[in-house]
Amino acid sequence: MARTGRRPGNQDTRQAILSAARQAFAERGYDGASIRQIATSAGVDPALVHHYFGAKDKLFLATMEAPIDPGEVIPKIFEAGLDGVGERLVRTFLGVWDSPAGSSAAALFRSALQHEWSARMLREFLVTQVLRRAIGHLQLDPAEAPRRAALVASQMAGIVMVRYILKVEPMASMSQEELVHSIAPTIQRYLSEPLYSPAPD
Amino acid sequence: MARTGRRPGNQDTRQAILSAARQAFAERGYDGASIRQIATSAGVDPALVHHYFGAKDKLFLATMEAPIDPGEVIPKIFEAGLDGVGERLVRTFLGVWDSPAGSSAAALFRSALQHEWSARMLREFLVTQVLRRAIGHLQLDPAEAPRRAALVASQMAGIVMVRYILKVEPMASMSQEELVHSIAPTIQRYLSEPLYSPAPD
Numbered sequence: 001m002a003r004t005g006r007r008p009g010n011q012d013t014r015q016a017i018l019s020a021a022r023q024a025f026a027e028r029g030y031d032g033a034s035i036r037q038i039a040t041s042a043g044v045d046p047a048l049v050h051h052y053f054g055a056k057d058k059l060f061l062a063t064m065e066a067p068i069d070p071g072e073v074i075p076k077i078f079e080a081g082l083d084g085v086g087e088r089l090v091r092t093f094l095g096v097w098d099s100p101a102g103s104s105a106a107a108l109f110r111s112a113l114q115h116e117w118s119a120r121m122l123r124e125f126l127v128t129q130v131l132r133r134a135i136g137h138l139q140l141d142p143a144e145a146p147r148r149a150a151l152v153a154s155q156m157a158g159i160v161m162v163r164y165i166l167k168v169e170p171m172a173s174m175s176q177e178e179l180v181h182s183i184a185p186t187i188q189r190y191l192s193e194p195l196y197s198p199a200p201d
Numbered sequence: 202m203a204r205t206g207r208r209p210g211n212q213d214t215r216q217a218i219l220s221a222a223r224q225a226f227a228e229r230g231y232d233g234a235s236i237r238q239i240a241t242s243a244g245v246d247p248a249l250v251h252h253y254f255g256a257k258d259k260l261f262l263a264t265m266e267a268p269i270d271p272g273e274v275i276p277k278i279f280e281a282g283l284d285g286v287g288e289r290l291v292r293t294f295l296g297v298w299d300s301p302a303g304s305s306a307a308a309l310f311r312s313a314l315q316h317e318w319s320a321r322m323l324r325e326f327l328v329t330q331v332l333r334r335a336i337g338h339l340q341l342d343p344a345e346a347p348r349r350a351a352l353v354a355s356q357m358a359g360i361v362m363v364r365y366i367l368k369v370e371p372m373a374s375m376s377q378e379e380l381v382h383s384i385a386p387t388i389q390r391y392l393s394e395p396l397y398s399p400a401p402d
Contacts, residue, residue, distance in 0.1 A: 127369060154384075161361075174348065
């Protein structure tokens with residue numbers, strides 16, 4: 001469960017809020033869900049939701065039982081801009097996934113795929129907590145940014161699948177350095193080079 | 202279920218063979234499992250396994266309920282060699298996954314992740330039926346080939362995850378042409394260019 005730095009509070013109340021939040025996020029998506037609705041459906045005051053979980057993004061992290069807070073990791077990768085972003089992204093990503101938090105993340109990824117609603121939660125998490133934050137740090141053409149972010153996500157999700165979930169060799173045991181050198185140029189290209197191959201003369 | 206072109210035969214016997222085969226492949230892997238052991242454990246003659254399912258790779262496909270036979274698709278992509286392989290791979294891959302067979306494949310992919318044994322089956326399938334066949338068609342340095350294949354697999358598995366399973370926009374609705382142009386250079390680089398960035402002078 002994501003650490004919020006707040007005291008645990010009444011467990012039944014917390015669970016009621018989490019359960020209402022999970023349903024709200026799955027049904028209405030992250031943007032469509034509101035703290036007010038979640039509080040109403042849990043039978044508590046909205047102030048109590050804020051008190052236990054903080055802002056909506058923290059509540060969403062707690063609902064997902066996310067072992068990592070993208071709000072902490074993503075600025076380190078993207079704040080410095082496009083120069084070298086591929087290498088920073090792959091290196092940071094592997095650092096997190098090769099850590100104990102990575103095992104929790106892999107379990108989350110696996111179980112999220114079992115139901116339509118939990119897959120939707122994972123999609124919402126990826127889009128609103130990861131991709132949207134990342135794009136926010138980069139100076140990209142707004143017409144291209146979501147496509148570039150999705151291409152990056154496809155390469156990184158594939159590493160999760162092949163290295164951490166299916167554990168296909170040799171990728172499961174390749175060193176971080178080896179993977180950084182191999183994959184960083186892909187990410188760099190998806191983010192900073194023209195997406196279309198020029199037509200031959 | 203993979204079509205073998207053979208008559209269905211006795212359903213109980215077929216199911217007994219499939220069940221024994223599933224266990225054998227999950228426990229011993231594709232290479233470690235033998236038709237003879239599978240027949241013994243199903244209580245039938247090995248000739249009957251051949252009669253119903255054909256060779257071991259076809260039995261494995263049937264066990265996986267694979268909607269696509271990699272033995273038919275892969276030569277079309279790789280037989281012509283490295284020149285243009287990135288484009289042929291992405292185009293063929295999207296053609297298959299955007300077809301009705303793709304929905305079955307996505308369901309298979311999802312359910313395979315739910316258990317350790319079924320994830321192992323999917324890994325075995327990927328390694329022995331897809332990557333090994335693909336490598337077999339290309340003239341690659343044997344010391345690098347498995348790593349190159351795993352890198353390609355990571356990009357393609359990520360497309361499965363983002364486009365077909367999580368259905369993240371805009372990737373879920375990007376045209377095949379757009380994806381071919383964006384992703385083919387990645388595949389081409391993983392297969393045909395030096396994997397390491399040269400150190401600067």
